[in-house]
Amino acid sequence: MAEGDSIRRLAARLSSSVAGREVAAAQFRRGGEVPPRFEGDKLLEVAAVGKHLLMRFGSARTVHSHLRMQGSWRIHRPGWRPGPAADRVGAWFDFGPPGVLAAHAMPVLQVVPTAREDLAVGHLGPDILTDDWPTAAPAVAAIPGRRIREALLDQRNVAGIGNLWTVEGLFVAGVWPHTPAARVDVPQVLDVIARMMRLGLRNGTQATTGDLRKGRTHWVYGRYRRPCRRCSTPIAFSPAGPTPYDRETWWCPHCQPAPGEAS
Ligand SMILES: [Zn+2]
Known part of the structure; x- marks a missing residue:
């Protein structure tokens, strides 16, 4: 279940597999608005705050997601693209050899300036899994x-x-x-x-x-x-x-x- 501990495990798994890598191709779907571009951007780190996941990019942007009950981040083989049979994919990032990171059926998925992550997680109380x-x-x-x-x-x-x-x-x-x-x-x-x-x-x-x-x-x-x-x-x-x-x-x-x- 996507509780604080499992989101931390996910953040650690994504950090070790795709953090530090550059985006070769990407798609971020957003209804009605111009979709943000990520080609050439580098994923610096993946962090968990409570049940929220923050992916910080070199362009000082953060992709914020919350899995709730149904969402998932999955890593697919290199060159993968969502086909008609794939679960609703809100965004995907192709990192080349490690594969394609894709957000499936993600109920909360948005881009915020890294300096304004408070817009996404500022309402949260202290994280029960923080060191302090x-x-x-x-x-x-x-x-x-x-x-x-x-x-x-x-x-x-x-x-x-x-x-x-x-x-x-x-x-x-x-x-x-x-x-x-x-x-x-x-x-x-x-x-x-x-x-x-x-x-x-x-x-x-x-x-x-x-x-x-x-x-x-x-x-x-x-x-x-x-x-x-x-x-x-x-x-x-x-x-x-x-x-x-x-x-x-x-x-x-x-x-x-x-x-x-x-x-
Ligand atoms: Zn009892």
Whole structure:
């Protein structure tokens, strides 16, 4: 899933394969406007900020993208061009021998001046995967009074946490996902999630249980009505709601009791 850790892995992969290379041919599709040209430009580096990907070019332009659920960057063989059967391709960059980097079904794809990357990512809270996270963490202690799961997903509070890490992190922290954020020890929950994500990033996996076998990788995510791995209570589920951060949620009613209930 395209959460902060997987975007970091993608940035590292693209950096090692195409950063430092010059664009031989490119196409950037933009409805109605003159498409920006990239021929002869050099891709300097690829960076991740939260769940956003920034590709910085020598021309002081940055290609900003966000994968959401469906987007992907893929590297195709040299000389590849999108055919009619290809997924919707918003942009492609032909780097010669390493291949052609293409944005497939990318929901957010734009060019901003590198000096104005704030236009793309300036609204984000501190990135949970940055090196100075422990010092940045207190800044987010005052998360507004919403349900904790929604506060964690709001990228303006903390950048990089997606639904998978929210659901699994709240299980490990023993917090009922519908608890008002004001009643939760938010720094402690963020610490749990930050540790889990870092471990996942290091190990190259989003398995949270430490068990990589199929069907055993997660504590509660996607496990509605299946027995909790700790206490065998059937896992509960609530569907996504109408607001942007009200995502589908799973929890164990015993390990994550509602406040005021005995555990
Ligand atoms: Zn349980």
